[in-house]
Amino acid sequence: xxxxxxxxxxxxxxxxxxxxxxxxxxxxxxxxxxxxxxxxxxxxxxxxxxxxxxxxxxxxxxxxxxxxxxxxxxxxxxxxxxxxxxxxxxxxxxxxxxxxxxxxxxxxxxxxxxxxxxxxxxxxxxxxxxxxxxxxxxxxxxxxxxxxxxxxxxxxxxxxxxxxxxxxxxxxxxxxxxxxxxxxxxxxxxxxxxxxxxxxxxxxxxxxxxxxxxxxxxxxxxx
Ligand SMILES: *Cc1c(COP(=O)(O)O)cnc(C)c1O
Numbered sequence: 284x285x286x287x288x289x290x291x292x293x294x295x296x297x298x299x300x301x302x303x304x305x306x307x308x309x310x311x312x313x314x315x316x317x318x319x320x321x322x323x324x325x326x327x328x329x330x331x332x333x334x335x336x337x338x339x340x341x342x343x344x345x346x347x348x349x350x351x352x353x354x355x356x357x358x359x360x361x362x363x364x365x366x367x368x369x370x371x372x373x374x375x376x377x378x379x380x381x382x383x384x385x386x387x388x389x390x391x392x393x394x395x396x397x398x399x400x401x402x403x404x405x406x407x408x409x410x411x412x413x414x415x416x417x418x419x420x421x422x423x424x425x426x427x428x429x430x431x432x433x434x435x436x437x438x439x440x441x442x443x444x445x446x447x448x449x450x451x452x453x454x455x456x457x458x459x460x461x462x463x464x465x466x467x468x469x470x471x472x473x474x475x476x477x478x479x480x481x482x483x484x485x486x487x488x489x490x491x492x493x494x495x496x497x498x499x500x501x502x503x504x505x506x
Contacts, residue, residue, distance in 0.1 A: 306493030331358040364390035370433040385426040401437035431470030448485035
């Protein structure tokens with residue numbers, strides 16, 4: 284299928300109020316431009332170096348860049364004031380670095396807290412039992428605003444996917460009922476090419492789709 288057909292097909296499966304983040308990692312600039320010309324404005328990258336390269340070389344001013352991958356503290360300085368949303372806040376050390384770097388440049392960081400809902404050691408994300416501590420730390424920041432939650436669920440069948448999405452939505456809803464200074468539960472980022480329909484059924488309002496838009500990734504070429 285063409286990129287246009289891919290995008291049309293995804294859009295026909297989701298509501299207007301759902302943000303489709305096109306995950307362009309490993310894909311060339313031309314692919315991003317093509318998607319832009321087909322109406323996509325939100326693009327996701329998982330590596331800071333590749334994200335910065337693409338931000339430097341694609342200069343449409345209404346693009347929203349999303350950092351969806353693990354963020355190392357020493358890379359924060361490269362993205363200050365340049366991304367719309369960081370999806371991967373998962374520890375206090377990283378939070379402190381974001382606060383410091385953004386404060387220095389008088390910018391506000393919009394972030395999602397990434398939850399490791401399946402407790403997989405190989406994945407980033409805060410464990411649920413450590414969430415409260417991270418939230419407290421966020422509340423004492425001045426230049427970081429939490430806008431919601433993100434999760435990457437373990438591989439599994441539809442039933443297992445649904446269970447993890449439901450659990451994440453429950454945490455999202457519980458936080459939504461509380462009053463915070465720096466936290467607002469606006470975005471729930473969950474669902475990728477293989478499971479986004481289930482994610483949307485379970486309450487996601489941001490989905491991150493790579494191969495379902497751009498086709499298979501070849502890590503040997505551009506990664
Ligand atoms: C690569 C990636 C995606 C997109 O995965 P696809 O299966 O290609 O849709 C979504 N989220 C994150 C965090 C990713 O790294």
